[in-house]
Amino acid sequence: xxxxxxxxxxxxxxxxxxxxxxxxxxxxxxxxxxxxxxxxxxxxxxxxxxxxxxxxxxxxxxxxxxxxxxxxxxxxxxxxxxxxxxxxxxxxxxxxxxxxxxxxxxxxxxxxxxxxxxxxxxxxxxxxxxxxxxxxxxxxxxxxxxxxxxxxxxxxxxxxxxxxxxxxxxxxxxxxxxxxxxxxxxxxxxxxxxxxxxxxxxxxxxxxxxxxxxxxxxxxxxxxxxxxxxxxxxxxxxxxxxxxxxxxxxxxxxxxxxxxxxxxxxxxxxxx
Numbered sequence: 001x002x003x004x005x006x007x008x009x010x011x012x013x014x015x016x017x018x019x020x021x022x023x024x025x026x027x028x029x030x031x032x033x034x035x036x037x038x039x040x041x042x043x044x045x046x047x048x049x050x051x052x053x054x055x056x057x058x059x060x061x062x063x064x065x066x067x068x069x070x071x072x073x074x075x076x077x078x079x080x081x082x083x084x085x086x087x088x089x090x091x092x093x094x095x096x097x098x099x100x101x102x103x104x105x106x107x108x109x110x111x112x113x114x115x116x117x118x119x120x121x122x123x124x125x126x127x128x129x130x131x132x133x134x135x136x137x138x139x140x141x142x143x144x145x146x147x148x149x150x151x152x153x154x155x156x157x158x159x160x161x162x163x164x165x166x167x168x169x170x171x172x173x174x175x176x177x178x179x180x181x182x183x184x185x186x187x188x189x190x191x192x193x194x195x196x197x198x199x200x201x202x203x204x205x206x207x208x209x210x211x212x213x214x215x216x217x218x219x220x221x222x223x224x225x226x227x228x229x230x231x232x233x234x235x236x237x238x239x240x241x242x243x244x245x246x247x248x249x250x251x252x253x254x255x256x257x258x259x260x261x262x263x264x265x266x267x268x269x270x271x272x
Contacts (some may be wrong), residue, residue, distance in 0.1 A: 015075050026086075028094045028104070029065045029263050030186050031075070033084040035103045036097075038111065041085060045115055048083075049124055049179050049204045057083045057207040059108040061246050062090025062256040065185050069259060074188035077195045087109070089231030090253060105231070109212050109222065112182065120182070121145040127203070129214035130158035130184025137219040140265045153178040158185050162193055170200050180205040184213040 006018040024040075025032045031108070046054045057080055058064075068075040078084055086092075086104040095102040119126065126143075128136040136155035143150050154176035156169055173181055181203045183190045190208035198206055222228070223236030238249045 015114070021139055026095060026098075026100050028098065029069060029259060031060065031065060031068060031078050031084065033060055033086050033091070035052075035086070035100070036103050036106075038114070041104075041106050041111060042118060044083065045205060046118060046122070049122075052204065054083055054120075054198070054204055055083050055206075056191075056198055057085065057189075057205060058191055059085050059087040059106070059208065059210065060091065061086075061088035062094070063252055065090075065094075066252050066256050066259070067172060068189055071188055074191060075193050077188075082193075089234065090256055092231065093257065097257070097260050098264055107228070107233075108207075108209055109215055110228075111208060112207070112212060113213045113216070116147050116150055117178075119151070120149040123151065124179040125151040125153040125177060127153055127176050127178035128155040128184075128213065129169070129173070129181060130190070130209075131157060131217075133157040134217060135213050135217045138219075139213050142217060162189075166193070166197055167200070170197055174200075174202045178203050180207065182207050182212065183207045184209050185213065186210055258261060 004106075017173075024034050024036050026035045027033075034044075046164060047056070053137075058078060060068075060078065064078075068078060085108070086095075086102060088103075088105065092102050094106055116126075128139060130136070131139075134157070136157060138150045140155055143152055154172060156172060160166075160169060181201060184195055185193060187208065187210060190210070194206050194208060198255070211220065215222050221240065225232040227233055227236050234249050234253070238245050243263050
């Protein structure tokens with residue numbers, strides 16, 4: 001995956017974190033998320049680090065919101081977060097259903113590499129947590145090759161006992177003195193883990209990144225750029241992994257749209 005952001009640090013510094021208020025938010029299925037540009041999103045993440053603040057970040061797609069309709073704990077976590085970003089064509093469709101125009105589809109697999117480019121200039125330190133053994137090591141080498149100067153302070157696979165071994169993993173994270181921890185357990189496991197342990201982690205940003213490590217390490221292929229630009233990446237993923245993903249997309253996508261229409265009607269009735 002090539003690096004590629006045309007966003008300068010000078011531009012990013014002009015978008016203050018304090019402006020991320022209700023005017024920047026949309027709500028779908030009772031989950032608030034930010035409708036902001038890619039530049040604003042990158043500036044927001046940068047300023048959390050530069051100010052020494054502490055925030056968690058989640059990306060949501062249609063499947064995430066489908067899960068949130070059944071998983072009360074996951075839904076409550078998303079509702080409690082300040083930084084929830086829209087990821088995927090399903091969220092864009094949902095916005096159109098409710099009469100909104102989403103500013104940008106902030107696909108995490110594209111946005112985080114742009115943050116890496118900024119990090120290489122600013123000296124931010126990353127910790128990579130998740131995926132199968134060996135993936136984070138390959139990813140670390142790829143990052144150091146692609147982004148000269150980037151600091152990968154440490155890494156650990158995700159195949160550990162989250163109930164009994166999380167404290168020792170967190171000790172490793174804190175010893176690495178990272179600014180950003182990327183957690184790749186998949187939703188909703190990563191959001192629940194982050195919510196449970198965020199208070200123990202001495203980092204500014206803790207970001208749930210789903211399958212990013214598998215894509216970036218080269219273990220899984222991404223869709224061609226033209227498919228990603230036209231909201232068709234899900235079709236490519238379905239083509240590659242039909243046995244694992246057919247229910248998520250063939251059943252889940254229509255179900256999501258149905259839920260959005262039903263939710264819109266309920267909200268309209270409650271407001272009349």
